Amino acid sequence: MAFFGLDQPQRGARGMFEQPDAFAGLGSNNQEGDQEAIDFDETYAGYGQNLAETGDDFNDDTFGGPSDVPATRESVGRDFDFAGETARVRGTLLEEQTLHHARMPMQQAAQQARPAAKTGYEAYKQPGYVGRLEADASIWGKPMGKKIPAVEQQQQQQQEAGPTGGMGGGRKMMSLEEVEAMMRAQTQSKPTPPAVSETERQSQGLRDMLGVGSAGPMLPQQQEPSKPMQILQRPQQEAQMQQPTSEYQQPTPDFGLRAPQILQRQHSPQPPPSSQGFPQRPPPGQMKFQQPPQMPMGGAPAVQPPHARMPAAGHARGPSYNGPPITQVQQMMQMAPEAREAYLAEEAKRAKRNHKIHVLSKNNGLMTPQDKNFITRIQLQQLLTATGGVDNELGSEQQLAEDFYYQVYAQIRGGPPRSGPGQPLSSFAQTYLFQMGSRYGYGRSRHHPRGGDNHVQRMEQQVARAVEAAKARPKNRHLVVEGSLGKIAFSTSKTPRPLLNLKRAPDSQQQVLQRSAKAAAFDRKRALRDIEVVYAVLMKVEDHERKLPPPPNEESAPEVIEGHMRWRVEMQRLNQELWEGLKVLEPVEPNPTTPHPFIQILSHSKGKKAIPRVFRHLDDQQRLTMLTLIAIHLDQLDVIRNAYPSPDNTTPLPQAVKDSTNLWIMAVEQPLFSYVNDAPFPIILGLLGLVLDRTHVQSNIRTKAGVSFLTMLLSRAELLKQNLPAPQTSQDLPHFNALYARLFDTLEPVLPYIFPASTAVAAADDVHIWAFLATVGVGASPDQQQRLVVGVKDRVMETVAVSRTLPEEMGERMRGEVNLFLKGIGLDVELLG
Amino acid sequence: MLFFSFFKTLVNHQVTIELKNDISIRGTLKSVDQYLNIKLDDITVVEEMKYPHLSSVKNVFIRGSVVRYVHLPAAAVDTPLLEDATRREAAQTGAKAKQG
Numbered sequence: 051m052a053f054f055g056l057d058q059p060q061r062g063a064r065g066m067f068e069q070p071d072a073f074a075g076l077g078s079n080n081q082e083g084d085q086e087a088i089d090f091d092e093t094y095a096g097y098g099q100n101l102a103e104t105g106d107d108f109n110d111d112t113f114g115g116p117s118d119v120p121a122t123r124e125s126v127g128r129d130f131d132f133a134g135e136t137a138r139v140r141g142t143l144l145e146e147q148t149l150h151h152a153r154m155p156m157q158q159a160a161q162q163a164r165p166a167a168k169t170g171y172e173a174y175k176q177p178g179y180v181g182r183l184e185a186d187a188s189i190w191g192k193p194m195g196k197k198i199p200a201v202e203q204q205q206q207q208q209q210e211a212g213p214t215g216g217m218g219g220g221r222k223m224m225s226l227e228e229v230e231a232m233m234r235a236q237t238q239s240k241p242t243p244p245a246v247s248e249t250e251r252q253s254q255g256l257r258d259m260l261g262v263g264s265a266g267p268m269l270p271q272q273q274e275p276s277k278p279m280q281i282l283q284r285p286q287q288e289a290q291m292q293q294p295t296s297e298y299q300q301p302t303p304d305f306g307l308r309a310p311q312i313l314q315r316q317h318s319p320q321p322p323p324s325s326q327g328f329p330q331r332p333p334p335g336q337m338k339f340q341q342p343p344q345m346p347m348g349g350a351p352a353v354q355p356p357h358a359r360m361p362a363a364g365h366a367r368g369p370s371y372n373g374p375p376i377t378q379v380q381q382m383m384q385m386a387p388e389a390r391e392a393y394l395a396e397e398a399k400r401a402k403r404n405h406k407i408h409v410l411s412k413n414n415g416l417m418t419p420q421d422k423n424f425i426t427r428i429q430l431q432q433l434l435t436a437t438g439g440v441d442n443e444l445g446s447e448q449q450l451a452e453d454f455y456y457q458v459y460a461q462i463r464g465g466p467p468r469s470g471p472g473q474p475l476s477s478f479a480q481t482y483l484f485q486m487g488s489r490y491g492y493g494r495s496r497h498h499p500r501g502g503d504n505h506v507q508r509m510e511q512q513v514a515r516a517v518e519a520a521k522a523r524p525k526n527r528h529l530v531v532e533g534s535l536g537k538i539a540f541s542t543s544k545t546p547r548p549l550l551n552l553k554r555a556p557d558s559q560q561q562v563l564q565r566s567a568k569a570a571a572f573d574r575k576r577a578l579r580d581i582e583v584v585y586a587v588l589m590k591v592e593d594h595e596r597k598l599p600p601p602p603n604e605e606s607a608p609e610v611i612e613g614h615m616r617w618r619v620e621m622q623r624l625n626q627e628l629w630e631g632l633k634v635l636e637p638v639e640p641n642p643t644t645p646h647p648f649i650q651i652l653s654h655s656k657g658k659k660a661i662p663r664v665f666r667h668l669d670d671q672q673r674l675t676m677l678t679l680i681a682i683h684l685d686q687l688d689v690i691r692n693a694y695p696s697p698d699n700t701t702p703l704p705q706a707v708k709d710s711t712n713l714w715i716m717a718v719e720q721p722l723f724s725y726v727n728d729a730p731f732p733i734i735l736g737l738l739g740l741v742l743d744r745t746h747v748q749s750n751i752r753t754k755a756g757v758s759f760l761t762m763l764l765s766r767a768e769l770l771k772q773n774l775p776a777p778q779t780s781q782d783l784p785h786f787n788a789l790y791a792r793l794f795d796t797l798e799p800v801l802p803y804i805f806p807a808s809t810a811v812a813a814a815d816d817v818h819i820w821a822f823l824a825t826v827g828v829g830a831s832p833d834q835q836q837r838l839v840v841g842v843k844d845r846v847m848e849t850v851a852v853s854r855t856l857p858e859e860m861g862e863r864m865r866g867e868v869n870l871f872l873k874g875i876g877l878d879v880e881l882l883g
Numbered sequence: 884m885l886f887f888s889f890f891k892t893l894v895n896h897q898v899t900i901e902l903k904n905d906i907s908i909r910g911t912l913k914s915v916d917q918y919l920n921i922k923l924d925d926i927t928v929v930e931e932m933k934y935p936h937l938s939s940v941k942n943v944f945i946r947g948s949v950v951r952y953v954h955l956p957a958a959a960v961d962t963p964l965l966e967d968a969t970r971r972e973a974a975q976t977g978a979k980a981k982q983g
Contacts (some may be wrong), residue, residue, distance in 0.1 A: 394908075432916065453884060454888065454967070456891045459961055589967060656966070
């Protein structure tokens with residue numbers, strides 16, 4: 051007994067054996083015959099003495115030698131670890147089970163050859179029933195197998211080709227027959243319930259095995275008590291104490307009430323309670339671990355052939371797995387060697403696959419169908435939410451609006467969106483459900499070939515129903531309880547419960563008046579509101595642009611052409627709306643108290659940011675109008691007004707102004723520049739004229755934005771002038787020359803001041819000025835060039851001198867910038883050296 | 884839905900979540916749902932010395948309601964687009980409010 055109980059205190063996780071002490075419980079029926087046997091010594095004395103000496107042959111194997119080393123867990127080995135053994139061969143067991151299905155006809159024949167083929171509850175009365183017991187007994191694994199007589203050796207060797215531990219069926223068969231005969235004599239008179247008979251059978255088998263198997267392990271301990279076996283000793287003693295105890299206790303009726311307690315406390319010795327009662331009735335708790343062997347028996351009708359029960363047996367964990375291997379061995383014996391080899395190879399493959407399947411299906415059956423439905427509902431809910439909800443048409447404007455950022459971001463960044471904006475929910479859901487369905491189907495198909503498909507169908511129907519239900523849900527999100535004064539608002543994640551439910555009164559005339567009066571007072575707010583209007587329209591335009599139908603051709607159907615026409619009309623309308631939103635066409639007042647609305651829009655950074663996006667959607671005329679408006683109001687722009695240097699020209703500009711200037715150059719001037727680069731000469735001249743006429747050039751020129759604006763116009767004008775097709779006949783050239791002269795005259799007095807104050811530090815930021823001077827220099831007459839050089843000579847010399855003191859790289863860069871200008875007037879920085 | 888939409892784009896980016904109980908957790912955002920519940924992977928607690936019991940935790944599920952701040956990776960945020968998305972959301976809400 052100690053042999054079997056040994057591992058119990060050491061093992062926390064019991065693997066698939068829910069009841070590690072199952073053997074003890076079965077063994078308890080040893081006492082059925084003689085109910086008075088209580089004492090441990092009495093129980094075992096007889097067995098120990100009756101043992102044949104050969105029974106010790108394998109003790110050394112089992113316990114790692116009699117004297118060489120103190121027994122440790124390693125040296126003892128794990129032969130007794132039945133759960134572990136079984137778990138290791140589990141793959142094979144599973145594979146055998148599968149094989150069993152494949153070879154059903156053969157097995158049937160084999161089974162019919164044996165008298166044990168008869169099953170049902172009556173079977174236990176027949177000696178031939180041993181077949182069942184073999185299966186159960188196989189859990190004893192190697193220790194038993196080692197004791198099988200030589201007659202059985204051949205069988206075992208064959209069996210050991212598979213990892214299954216060998217076991218001697220014949221030996222047990224013999225003893226079992228004897229015992230069964232005895233038992234039958236005892237129990238003939240009373241009608242035995244199936245459960246009881248099952249217990250009995252097991253107990254008989256066990257008694258046989260325990261009687262032989264346990265004596266071996268016990269011997270070393272008893273005969274050599276002085277041996278240093280500390281590690282082993284205590285568990286063994288405990289087991290010895292405990293095993294007879296529990297054996298004894300479990301069959302007692304009053305113990306039946308305390309069955310749970312026993313199961314919990316099997317490892318601790320308990321004082322034996324009184325031994326009266328019906329020993330053959332197992333306590334309810336004990337039934338639990340008897341279930342695996344019972345299942346095939348009780349579950350099947352009496353006349354059903356054994357192979358029909360096998361799938362059920364395959365499901366039960368634990369000892370009942372062992373049915374197929376036995377029959378397998380007999381089968382294999384009948385096979386030819388070649389066939390056996392081929393079979394084994396195939397078997398190995400199957401084992402692998404079945405093991406995988408088993409690992410995957412380890413948690414099968416944990417959830418009830420209700421649980422699954424519940425989870426499915428939650429998942430569907432998430433699914434509908436994740437894809438924008440059922441209220442909206444998929445891929446529609448609304449849906450895009452719900453998830454705008456994600457959808458567009460995914461498009462822009464090219465990330466893999468879980469569901470693209472165009473992908474309809476249904477297909478997404480179907481993909482999702484198909485995966486789930488197949489998984490369910492896989493698990494089920496082993497038993498119900500059609501179960502999987504059925505399930506997928508059910509799921510699909512469920513999806514359809516869920517979507518329908520969600521659509522049918524009343525849109526009204528308020529519940530008005532009859533007779534009550536208020537209404538209850540429901541909240542969803544998309545429409546949170548409104549805390550205030552105010553009806554907005556339609557805009558009355560009075561409100562409009564009030565608002566406009568206030569708006570005059572709050573220019574800033576009005577500008578911000580204007581910007582938001584621009585953005586709102588802009589987004590509409592961009593959305594509409596996204597919906598551009600494919601361009602029609604001659605063969606297109608009329609509807610397509612019509613659709614395209616409608617799209618263009620709509621685009622036209624939106625464009626007009628956008629143009630009005632920009633307020634470029636607001637009348638320009640001669641002496642305005644407040645800046646022009648468009649200029650105000652431009653004075654906010656988000657207004658500036660809107661320009662490049664807006665510019666794309668404007669036509670040429672609109673662009674020109676906008677450019678003109680900017681040219682007229684150049685000195686009113688915040689980037690020029692605020693960036694005017696302080697009188698002493700020493701304090702650097704605030705960071706905010708620098709930022710907004712940079713933003714201006716990036717956001718506004720870029721599109722303007724692209725337009726100017728395509729503009730014809732007259733337009734450039736006109737713009738230059740406007741700038742000279744309407745703005746304060748001397749202040750423009752002292753700011754970065756103003757300088758770059760003028761550079762933009764001038765450089766384009768120079769280019770056009772040089773490439774003029776007919777310079778002599780053109781009216782534009784004298785016009786330009788006049789304009790240039792005016793500009794130069796205006797410019798000349800401020801030339802020394804256009805640079806930032808400090809040479810050294812701020813010098814890094816004057817490349818735009820050199821560029822401007824170069825542009826001016828290119829178009830200048832020799833006289834003008836002379837004046838230009840005089841104006842900036844000091845600065846040039848200073849910069850070159852400074853650049854020589856600087857590190858090579860920086861100095862090079864500074865000289866390059868100066869050279870930009872010097873080359874414009876036909877000089878070079880090297881000449882200055 | 885704006886925030887949900889926004890956080891979805893941050894999946895697989897490093898974020899730092901500051902909870903209402905002052906614990907800051909940095910980790911890879913694995914998923915987010917409509918309640919802004921958050922799943923983080925490979926987490927580290929910013930003040931590890933202060934919360935040693937979290938040092939062996941590798942991934943967490945954070946209920947959305949206990950989040951105070953989410954520190955975003957700036958590179959992964961498209962600010963103009965986010966501005967636009969905000970405008971849309973506002974326009975939508977405005978339209979709904981007008982409907983009453």
